[in-house]
Amino acid sequence: MTYDVAIVGAGITGAAIARELSRYRLKVLLLEKEAEPAFGVSKSNSGIIHAGTQNPPTSVKAWLCVEGNRLLRGGLAADLGLHFVQCGQLIVVFDLKDLPELEKIKKEGADLGIKGLELVDRAWLAGHEPNLGPEVKAALYVPTAGIISPYRFVYALVENAVKNGVELKTSRRVTAIRRPAGGGFELEAGGEVYRSRFLVNAAGLFADEVSALAGAPTFKITPRKGEEYLLDKKREHIANHIIFPLPSKNSKGILIIKTSDGNPMIGPTAHDSGDKTDLSTTDDGLAEVLAGARRMMPSISKGDIIAYFAGLRPVSGKDFIIRHEDAAPGLVNAAGIQSPGLTSAPAIAVMVADLLRKHGLALEAKADFHRTRPRTVHLFQVPPEETRRLVKKDPAYGDIVCRCELVSAQEIRDAVRRGAATLDGIKFRTRAQAGRCHGGFCTTRIIKIMQEELGFPVTAITKRGPGSELIKDERK
Ligand SMILES: Cc1cc2nc3c(=O)[nH]c(=O)nc-3n(C[C@H](O)[C@H](O)[C@H](O)COP(=O)(O)OP(=O)(O)OC[C@H]3O[C@@H](n4cnc5c(N)ncnc54)[C@H](O)[C@@H]3O)c2cc1C
Known part of the structure; x- marks a missing residue:
C-alpha cells in the first residue's frame, strides 16, 4: 500500500496538517515516535493563541500567526469542540518613555490586519486589571488574543483527522528514509516499512534530522528552553488578561498567563540549549520568572506555585521553515516551528497543503468530510445545573476520581475511548493528576479504569510509554 502523504510528527503542526489533508480524497499516514500525539513540544507551552503582535512584521510567522488566530476564532475552535477563551492580552510598560515602543507594535499589528488594538492608561488598567503593581504605567490592549489547552487542541485535530480517514500510528520513530527507483519515499518506522508519494516533515525538535534522512540536510534546529511555573487554582482570578512586558531580543518576555483550565x-x-532532551527546571529559571512576574503583579509569591515544567522551542534562525525541498523532491518541511507555532498551526497546514498541490498532489475535496467533532465534557468547566443533568443521565459523572481537578470516572473512560493509552494521555485530556496532589490520590483509580477499558494487565500501563511502567510483576 502506498500512501499519498506520510506526515512525520503528531504535534500541533503534524496534527493540523493531517486534519487539513483529510478534507481531500487522499490516503494520509501520520507517524509519531511517542506512545501518543502531543508528547513533544506541543505539550509544554503557554497555550496562548496570539493575536500576531510582537513578530517581525515581514516574517512568515507574523502573517501565519494572524491567520491562525483568525481561523481558530472564526470557526475552527467551535468545529472541534474546543474551549477557547478570548481573554485578550496587555503589553505593559514600566516607563512612559517606552510608549513609542507600544505605538510601534500597535502600528505593525494594525498593518498586519489585527483589529481593536488600543493604548490604555493607568486609570483604565486600575479598572480592568486591579492586581497590577504600581510600576506598570500603561499598556497596549490586544483584544483578539486568547487561551486554549494546547494538548486538547492536538487531540481534537488528530481525532477529527482520524474520523476523516487519516491513519495514525504511534510508537513509530522514523529511523531511515529511502528513495525507491520508482519515486516517492520508503520510511522505516518501528520495525515496519511505509511507502508514500509525498513526505511532510513536522518532527519538531528533530525536524533537521528527519530532513537530512530524506536527503535535505538544509538546516539545523537549536532548542530554546522555556521554564513555566503553574500557580494554584485559588489564584485563578489574579488576572483578567494575558499580561506581557515589552518583548526582548529572543522572546516575548516573562508573562502572567491565564490558562483555559483555571490555574494561572x-x-x-x-x-x-545544546540538548534536545533537557527539560529540567532550575533555581535560576524560577528566580527569573518570579522576578519578571512580580514586577507586573507583586502579590504573586513562590508559595502559589504548585507545578513546573520546561519546554524546548525548535528554533532555526528567526522564522519558520515551510518549504518544498528541491534537494529531495516531494518533501515539504514544516520545521523550526518556534513560538507562535501553536497559534499558527491551522494556517501552516493550509500553506503545506498548497505547497503539496503546487508540487503535483491533486487535492480533490471529499463530499463526506466531517468538519465537526463533539465537545468533550469537563466537569470543572460546566455549571452545577449541567453537572446535575449529566449525573442524572449517567451516574459515572458523579463518581469523582480526581478531587483536586474535579474529574469523574466517566471523563476518564471517555478519554480512553478517544485514544488515551497512558497516564499522561489521561492527564492531558482530562486534567486528572494535574492538581495539588499530583495524582497521589487518583492514580490507582485511573489505572483500574484503564485496565477495564483497555483490557491490559496493570503491569502494561505506563506513564508515558514503554520504560515508564508503574507496577512491576515480581514473579517474572
Ligand atoms: C515554553 C514554550 C512556550 C510556548 N508558548 C506558545 C504559546 O503560548 N503560543 C504559541 O502559539 N506557541 C507557543 N510555543 C511554541 C509551540 O509550542 C510550538 O511552536 C509547537 O508546539 C511546535 O509544534 P510541532 O508540532 O512543530 O512540534 P512537536 O510538538 O514537538 O511535534 C513534533 C512531533 O514529532 C515527533 N517526532 C520527532 N522525530 C520523529 C521521528 N523521527 N519519527 C516520528 N516522530 C517523530 C515528536 O515526538 C513530536 O511529537 C511555545 C513553546 C515553548 C517551548
Missing part, C-alpha cells in the same frame, strides 16, 4: 501560569524563560 508564569513564565517562560528563553535560553538556548
